[in-house]
Amino acid sequence: MGILTKYIVIYKMNENKNVLINTLNSAIDVIDNNTRMKIENMMKGEKEITCENEPELYQQLKLRGYIYEKENEETEIKNRVITMDTIVKDKLKHKGFTICPTMGCNLRCTYCFESEDLHKDFSIMTEQQVEAICEYILEQKVEQEKKNPNFDKINPMQIKLFGGEPLLKCTKNVVEKILKFSALNNIRVAIITNGTTIPDYIELLEKYKKIIAIQITVDGPEKIHNQRRIKANGMGTFSEICENIELILKLGITIQFRINVDKENIYYLNELEEVIRKRGWGDNPFFIPYASPVLDFCGNMSSALKEHELYEILLEKGYYGKSDSFIKRVVSPCIGYVENFFGNNTKIKPWKTSYCEATSGGELCFAPDGLISTCLTYIGKGELSVGKFDETGVYIDEDKFELWSGRNVDRIPKCRECKFAFLCGGGCPVMALEKNGEIDCCVCSDIEKTIEKYIKHRLK
Ligand code: SF4
Ligand code: SF4
């Protein structure tokens, strides 16, 4: 007698077609209503599908891994997936390094997850601290190249400059030191800046343009952006950011143009599209607009959009998803994963055993207070650090690091029982900590409804 896997999800596609997904082995099939009913009856324990009563269906379901004949077959596959994930994580260990030269910032964005106190503190990373980080990065690079000479080509190491605002006048020496080191060692640098201080940095950016990409956020047309991304004195930043984007594009540096979207700006995106069109940015290959949801860690931001809500509005309004849509990507954990999972270009469907960069084992974030975290949300806050650094070196506390990098759907009790586990990865650990006080007490992601929206709008 066959055993039905618990990793089955079914979505309605149209009147008589349904999408059947095996979330453990990533099989995707289209079934009619009658077959759906038979499978659901078996799921409820009402009527078995057997090789006697449904020989053809039974064989199909067995072939596609929905039905097993050996009791522990499913557990064996699950264990293999987790083992493979651990091997990949080890290969990716410490590939991304986020360096915050300061936590100080000249802006006071209304939804910023960092506190105002942090933004008033303009302590700067010392040159000795930066040297220790660079030395550590180099050690990791050598170590990884020894383990796998080709790995850097597939998954290159990256440094991110973050903050606060990394490109302040007071951080210039530190930034220059990091860029010089990166250029020398062929490491790409993503600079996440609010875009207000570019003229002070233009020569430096030109000098290192071959290794740089820049992320700048604009949250809508002028009137909306200026209500959200404001200076410490309350002034808006729209026009100067737009002028600075022009300066960067003239240098031929890629701009990841980020739009943080919530209920307050989503219906003004057409006006932002008009700004982009008028300025001719849309035709510039160095200009890449993408949207991201404003994250709500504690569930009390009334303006936040869930991922499936964001996805639906962007697709319905045509801001995203068509060949001529002005938004080219949506960067958010569930939407990004679902598009990759169903995407035509994805030959091997990836499992998602852990949720994000912070649990990937790949990411280390360095703050001027000398502490290291794996998630940007906890950077500079001293909480839940995974190590420390000073002029003598970088010290990772492997037990604390394991708390993050070892967080996967097999460790979290609720996820172990969840049919979405290998598509979800266990939800955001920061949300789990903020809401439930425990990293392994998950807050469910929006994966279930995001798949529903993908199937409704995009699956042909
Ligand atoms: S620019 Fe960035 S760090 Fe500064 S207030 Fe805005 S979101 Fe926060
Ligand atoms: S822990 Fe949460 S906030 Fe941090 S990177 Fe992961 S998803 Fe983002």
Ligand code: SF4
């Ligand atoms: S976080 Fe929720 S949806 Fe995601 S795997 Fe865990 S139980 Fe399932």
